[in-house]
Amino acid sequence: MKHLGTGIGWRPEIAAAVEGMPGIDWVEAVAENVCPGHLPESLVRLRERGVTVVPHGVSLGLGGADRPDEGKLADLAAAVEALGSPLVTEHIAFVRAGGALTASPRLEAGHLLPVPRTRDALDVLCENIRIAQDALPVPLAVENIAALISWPGEEMTEGQFLYDLADRTGVRLLIDVANLHTNHVNRGEDPAKALDELPVEAIAYVHVAGGFERDGVWHDSHAHAVPPAVLAILSDLSSRVRPPGVLLERDENFPAPTELARELTAIRETVEKASISVLPEASDPVVSAPVAAGALASDPVAADALASDPVAADALASDPVVPAVSKAPGPTEVPDEAAASAAASPAAERASGAALKASPSTDPARQRLALAQAALLSALVAGTPVPEGFDGTRLLVQARALAGKRADVVAKVAPELPEILAEAYRKAFVAYAHSHPMTGGYRRDALDFAEHLLLGGRLEDPDVRRRVSDWWLERSGPAPLSQHPAARLARATRRVLLRR
Numbered sequence: 001m002k003h004l005g006t007g008i009g010w011r012p013e014i015a016a017a018v019e020g021m022p023g024i025d026w027v028e029a030v031a032e033n034v035c036p037g038h039l040p041e042s043l044v045r046l047r048e049r050g051v052t053v054v055p056h057g058v059s060l061g062l063g064g065a066d067r068p069d070e071g072k073l074a075d076l077a078a079a080v081e082a083l084g085s086p087l088v089t090e091h092i093a094f095v096r097a098g099g100a101l102t103a104s105p106r107l108e109a110g111h112l113l114p115v116p117r118t119r120d121a122l123d124v125l126c127e128n129i130r131i132a133q134d135a136l137p138v139p140l141a142v143e144n145i146a147a148l149i150s151w152p153g154e155e156m157t158e159g160q161f162l163y164d165l166a167d168r169t170g171v172r173l174l175i176d177v178a179n180l181h182t183n184h185v186n187r188g189e190d191p192a193k194a195l196d197e198l199p200v201e202a203i204a205y206v207h208v209a210g211g212f213e214r215d216g217v218w219h220d221s222h223a224h225a226v227p228p229a230v231l232a233i234l235s236d237l238s239s240r241v242r243p244p245g246v247l248l249e250r251d252e253n254f255p256a257p258t259e260l261a262r263e264l265t266a267i268r269e270t271v272e273k274a275s276i277s278v279l280p281e282a283s284d285p286v287v288s289a290p291v292a293a294g295a296l297a298s299d300p301v302a303a304d305a306l307a308s309d310p311v312a313a314d315a316l317a318s319d320p321v322v323p324a325v326s327k328a329p330g331p332t333e334v335p336d337e338a339a340a341s342a343a344a345s346p347a348a349e350r351a352s353g354a355a356l357k358a359s360p361s362t363d364p365a366r367q368r369l370a371l372a373q374a375a376l377l378s379a380l381v382a383g384t385p386v387p388e389g390f391d392g393t394r395l396l397v398q399a400r401a402l403a404g405k406r407a408d409v410v411a412k413v414a415p416e417l418p419e420i421l422a423e424a425y426r427k428a429f430v431a432y433a434h435s436h437p438m439t440g441g442y443r444r445d446a447l448d449f450a451e452h453l454l455l456g457g458r459l460e461d462p463d464v465r466r467r468v469s470d471w472w473l474e475r476s477g478p479a480p481l482s483q484h485p486a487a488r489l490a491r492a493t494r495r496v497l498l499r500r
Contacts, residue, residue, distance in 0.1 A: 002052075002087070002244065003244050004025060004052060004054075004205055004244050004247075005026060005245060005246075006023060006025055006026075006245070006246055006247075006267065006271075007024060007025055007027050007028060007052075007246070007248070008021070008024060008028075008250070009027070009028050009056075009247060009248065009249045010042070010043065010053070011251065011254075013252075014250070014257075014260070016042070017254075017257035017260065018042070019042055021257065021260070021264070023268070024051060025245075026051055026052035027043075027052075027053055027054070028053075028054045028055075028056045028247055029043060029053055029055055029056065029083070030056055030057075030058060031055035031056055031057040031058070031075075031076055031079045032057065032058060032059055032075075034055055036078045036082035039082060039083070047083065047084065052085070052086065053083040053084075054086070054087060054088065054089060054205075055076065055083055055088050055089070056089045056090075057072075057076050057088065057089065057090040057091075058090075058095075058112070059072060059095060060073070060090050060091075060095075060132065061094050061095040062090055062091070062093070062125060062128045062129055062132060063091075063093045063094040063114075063115035063124075063125050064094035064095065064096060064097065065097070065124060065367075065370035065373055066096075066101065066366075067127070067131055068128050068131050068132050068135075073132060073135040073136065076090075076136065077135060077136050077137055080136065080138055081137060086139075087138050087139045087140070087172065087204060088136055088139075088141075089140070089141045089143060089204070090141075090142055090143070091142060091143045091145055092115060092125065092142050092143065092144060092145060092162075093112035093113055093114065093115065093145045094113050094373055094377075095108065095109050095111070095112060097109075097370065097373040097376070098374045101366060101367060101371075102370050102371055105437075106439055107377050107378060107381055108381075108438040108439060108440070109380070109381065109402060110402055110406045110409065110442075111401075111402055111406075113376070114145060114147040114150075115151075116151035116153070116369075116372065117151070117154040117156040117158065117160075118151075118153065118155045118156075120365040120368050120369050121365075121369055122165065122168075123362050123365045124362050124365050124366055125165060126168045127362050129169045129171050133171070139172055139204070140171055141171065141172035141174045141204035141205070142165075142172075142173065143173075143174035143176055143179075143207065144162065144174075144175060144176055144179050144180070145176070145179055146182035146183060146218075147182070147183055147186060147187060148186055148217060148398045148401060149391065149394045149398050150187050150391070151372075151390075152388070157193065157197060158194050159193060159194040159196065159198040160197055162197075162198040162199070163197055163198055166198075166199050166202040167199070172202055172203070173199070173202045173203050174203075174204055174205060174207060175206050175237065177206060177233040177237060178208060178211065178220055178226070178230045178249075179207070179220060180194055180195075181218065181227075181230050182211065182218045182219075182220045185217070185218035186217055186394075191233045195237055195240060200237070200240050200241040201241060203241065203243050203244070205244055205247060206237065206243045206246045206247070207247055207249055208226055208230060208246060208247065208248050208249065208267055209222045209226065209230070209249040209250070210222070210223070210224035210225045210226045210227060210230070211227075212224050219401065221251075221252075222249050222250055222251035223250070224253070225255075225259075226248070226267070231270050234246070234267065234270050234271065235270050235271075235273070236274070237274075238275045238278065239277075239278060240278070242271070243271065246268075248260070248263055248264055252408070372387070375387040378437075379395055379399075380399045380402055381433075381438065382437045383435065399434070402433075403429075403433035403434060404426075404430065406438060406442075407425075407430055407433065409442050410429065410445055410449065411425070413442045413443055413445075413446055414446035417449070417450065417468070420464060420471065421464065421468075429449055432449050432452050432453075436448065447472065447475060447476055450468050450472040451476075453468060454469055454472060473494070
């Protein structure tokens with residue numbers, strides 16, 4: 001695995017500060033904000049200095065019931081190519097639900113939601129990750145997320161879920177220690193136990209971030225300083241394996257550059273101190289053929305496939321090693337010859353091929369998962385009844401958090417609206433969000449919110465109404481408004497009608 005070092009999440013608001021910080025080995029950029037043909041000048045300068053840039057996706061929804069969208073995968077691959085990245089990352093989460101699988105309206109969460117740790121969800125996630133791996137030009141790593149809620153009837157711990165995921169797909173892991181802390185506070189899960197169970201050798205890098213606690217609930221805000229409890233989990237992880245990279249995340253409420261530099265120093269020192277007696281950093285693990293054969297035998301599908309293909313079974317037994325976690329080399333990596341040879345061995349190919357051919361369809365699992373996720377998301381964003389087994393109070397907290405997140409993102413996408421509405425913006429948007437689920441992107445959400453205010457007669461101040469109306473008219477069409485006199489007259493007439 002490529003050594004990354006210490007990095008920070010690149011955001012436009014702190015671009016200049018990041019460029020001027022000493023000791024920044026790499027940065028992470030939100031993939032959806034990267035336009036391959038028009039990279040931000042700051043990222044271009046960082047790349048020219050030899051700073052690695054890793055795109056971090058937030059919208060694939062690999063944990064959702066649907067297969068990954070080909071267009072989103074193509075966009076992610078284009079961002080990788082444009083940035084010359086050695087790997088790309090996403091989340092173990094679902095971000096939308098409904099649609100064809102449930103014959104119900106498509107709903108967007110606007111944020112990351114946890115997948116149930118069940119066999120159905122794991123089967124679907126594994127197939128989705130394999131689809132993504134095939135479409136991406138570099139290795140994929142996936143991140144554990146923070147959660148305010150717990151699914152009823154879960155069958156695995158987080159560590160067991162991540163272990164099985166890495167074992168079945170060869171995917172790398174992006175371990176967010178702040179999310180482990182969040183789940184400790186909100187769900188009573190022990191971070192040390194999760195670290196005991198997950199395959200630390202599969203770690204690509206680590207996220208560190210701050211948050212805050214309110215009424216016994218920890219909010220992973222990425223807008224506060226990293227607390228000692230999160231650094232303690234980072235220390236625990238680093239005492240087990242030296243992570244190839246560690247990155248500080250900060251998304252808003254940015255402090256002075258000196259404060260960011262201080263946090264980076266604390267992170268670097270935590271890793272160095274804990275890693276003194278640790279072996280070299282995470283790399284591709286290999287297991288002996290007997291162990292691999294035992295693992296396959298424990299899988300009924302794989303065992304049946306091998307039983308029906310004695311050639312593959314004999315070849316597997318005769319090969320000295322079989323890779324446990326594999327990946328494609330990134331553009332800045334040189335693949336290990338021994339690992340490449342083992343991965344390409346005929347025994348490995350025949351054994352894995354036989355198992356894949358016999359893999360059952362995930363369609364029934366997708367159907368069950370789709371219904372469960374649609375019921376949960378509908379309760380969160382559309383006010384439908386709380387699904388059986390969920391904590392209604394926690395769902396209310398999560399629903400408020402989703403509405404607040406939507407308000408924050410729309411304010412960034414359409415900064416004119418909070419400027420026009422001033423202090424009334426957030427209250428008005430949150431009220432709108434509770435009864436109007438997001439069905440498109442955030443720009444569509446901003447337009448729908450403005451139209452809701454205008455058509456509902458909710459803007460009493462004539463000046464505010466005029467400014468919101470002008471903003472909506474300027475952006476609601478497919479192209480900039482024509483300045484032809486006839487077009488301007490039509491718009492004036494429309495404004496008069498709206499005021500009525």
